[in-house]
Amino acid sequence: MIVTIDGVAASGKSSVSSGVARALGIPYVSSGLLYRAATLLGLEAGVDLHxxxxxxALLDNHAPRLEPLAEGNRVWSGTRELTDALHSSRVDAGVSVVAVLPELRAWVDAQLRALPEPFVAEGRDMGTNVFPHAGAKFYLTASPRIRAERRxxxxxxxxxxxxxxxxxRDAKDQVQSAPAPDAQVIDTGPLTLEGVIGVILEGLGE
Ligand code: C5P
Known part of the structure; x- marks a missing residue:
């Protein structure tokens, strides 16, 4: 069983996915971390992100891999942990450039599809492109101001x-960020984190 939780940047996807995954007793998978890892490795190597x-070639060499845990995902390159370096403003600013490259999307999709089920998958296109047959799909929104206040x-x-x-970043991510037609769209603006998790668990019949 796969549950997808997509949404715009800083809509609370990771915290919500982690909460839902913990309630279900399964891991969650943060697809954005793989785009962030590719961006970080590119920046560190001084490679043009286009x-x-x-x-x-860098990804082949460094083979970053995602460790999906319910408490929070970690990313490793060999024995080096990249996780803490993935949320800098430099990576934020570069990641949308990397995320529009079809070759990079194919690389991320292959990593994700190789993971053992069940899990909650979180990102932009989990319910549309990567796991179109997911058992349940959700899409989180909130106004830019509310998201900025949270961040x-x-x-x-x-x-x-x-x-x-x-x-x-919303404008650059727009192409891959449309909600799946069969996703339940949740405006998280008026809700607390627990409130959003509750709406999703209710949607799952939990
Ligand atoms: O979710 P997060 O903010 O960590 O994602 C970082 C970036 O990765 C997004 O701004 C987007 O450019 C890209 N991304 C994507 N498709 C996904 C997940 C993330 O294009 N499924």
Whole structure:
């Protein structure tokens, strides 16, 4: 059984997915971390982030892999843990460039489809492209201001700057970010984290 939770940047997907996964007693899979890992490796190697063959060569060499745990996903490259370095503003700013490359999307999709079920898959296109036959699909939204306010609690930046960066990333991610026609769309704006998790568990009949 696969449950997909897609949504816009900073809509709370990871926290919600983690909560739902814990309630169900299964892992969650954060697909964005693989795009972030490719971006980080590209930035560290000084590779042009538009250069798909160069990025794929790096991925071949470093073979980053996702460890999907219910408490939080980790990413490894050999024995080096990349997780903490994946949420910098530099990676945020570059990741949408990498995520539009079809070759990179194919690489991420292959990693995800190789994971053993069951799990909760979180991202942009989990319910549309990667797992179209998922048992249940959800899509999270919230206004840019609310998302910026939430993110400001995690990062030492001011709300208008975060909001502007989110709006830029939304525009770049638009193509791969449409909700699946059979997804339940949830506006998380008026809800707490527990509230969103509750709506999803109810949707799953839990
Ligand atoms: O979810 P998160 O913010 O970590 O995702 C980082 C970036 O990875 C997104 O802004 C988007 O460009 C890309 N992404 C994607 N498809 C996914 C997950 C993430 O294009 N399924």
């Amino acid at each position: 250069d798909a063959p160069a990025l794929l 400001a609690r995690e990062r030492p930046e001011d709300i208008p700057a975060i909001e502007a960066a989110l709006v830029r």
